[in-house]
């Protein structure tokens with residue numbers, strides 16, 4: 001495996017950092033965290049802030065996984081809307097889960113402020129409606145948020161309001177959240193890692209964990225070292241499938257792809273007069289936002305076999321031109337992909353495999369805020385404050401049907417089905 005960051009726009013503009021010392025020899029700690037994305041970094045930081053000695057072991061680099069590659073949209077809510085969570089888990093659970101997602105967004109903002117993390121944070125996210133049924137859903141969500149979730153600022157936009165922010169004919173309206181925001185995800189990961197180190201966490205990079213040994217003092221083992229601890233936190237998400245058999249089948253790694261145009265100059269100012277982030281309401285969605293240099297970062301598609309297409313630019317460009325035909329002919333400077341961990345019910349998974357081995361994963365495409373929160377909740381649980389941890393932990397999850405190739409085939413068929421259902 002290459003330990004270099006993928007050749008993304010994010011890696012091009014993030015500060016260059018030296019590889020941290022790999023794990024060598026035998027060590028002990030109160031807690032050992034496996035995985036250096038937001039889940040692992042948030043857990044490690046929160047534990048260190050509570051006085052625990054923590055080592056974090058990452059197979060590549062901090063933010064090398066989804067946390068350094070994503071669309072950068074830090075949004076409240078879960079991958080499923082309020083109506084669906086009500087139907088699946090009942091009103092009481094929705095009333096606990098949704099505010100936690102807002103808390104997650106606020107937590108990211110708080111950490112950026114506390115750590116003075118320079119990550120291009122910009123406010124405003126639109127859920128864009130393509131079809132009348134999308135707009136109905138947006139209106140229902142807004143109604144709920146206003147009446148029952150203390151979210152008076154959430155707005156329903158009509159076509160003209162959308163067009164005052166982004167110059168496109170594709171959307172008939174949408175739901176605008178002025179308190180959600182977007183950022184450079186890799187810069188944010190690197191900033192979190194610095195905060196964790198400042199709090200005392202020891203981070204090892206280029207140290208793939210080969211196995212986890214359960215017991216009173218569980219241990220993680222790499223090819224050159226071990227860490228034995230009172231607790232293990234597994235935060236490997238879609239990049240760690242197969243590390244422990246108990247989590248096999250709990251999440252499905254799905255490839256999503258992004259590209260960055262060249263800086264668009266004056267054209268950019270007409271295409272997006274306001275620097276908001278947008279994700280449409282389709283199941284297989286498009287998402288995009290401007291960068292500080294006036295590039296358009298455009299992502300989308302979902303590859304349920306977990307593999308990126310060979311030519312990402314060719315796969316995404318028609319989708320970008322469907323939204324912004326005026327961008328025909330612009331140069332694409334960067335393209336890359338990453339793995340999203342999705343759960344069957346699209347609700348994140350948080351739990352314990354044994355009394356001292358925890359995991360947090362499967363944010364189903366909404367993980368910037370939620371991984372930061374769930375990593376923090378794992379720390380709270382370890383520290384003995386389990387009430388908010390229990391809101392997520394008591395949700396029952398089932399495994400994906402089938403295994404191996406068969407499972408991918410079933411999900412690829414499911415993707416085809418949803419792409420037919422999605423408004424064109």
Ligand SMILES: Cc1cc2nc3c(=O)[nH]c(=O)nc-3n(C[C@H](O)[C@H](O)[C@H](O)COP(=O)(O)OP(=O)(O)OC[C@H]3O[C@@H](n4cnc5c(N)ncnc54)[C@H](O)[C@@H]3O)c2cc1C
Nearest residue numbers: 035037038039059065066067070071073209338366367368
């Ligand atoms: C293309 C793309 C676009 C996305 N867009 C958005 C968005 O706009 N908004 C949003 O909220 N979310 C988005 N997401 C999802 C979000 O990025 C993730 O939910 C979040 O980053 C998950 O963080 P994590 O720490 O759990 O996982 P990751 O960031 O994937 O971190 C897991 C880490 O574990 C390490 N690891 C795995 N196995 C081992 C091992 N054996 N030993 C040691 N280390 C190991 C990996 O190298 C990796 O660094 C997107 C994801 C992708 C891929």
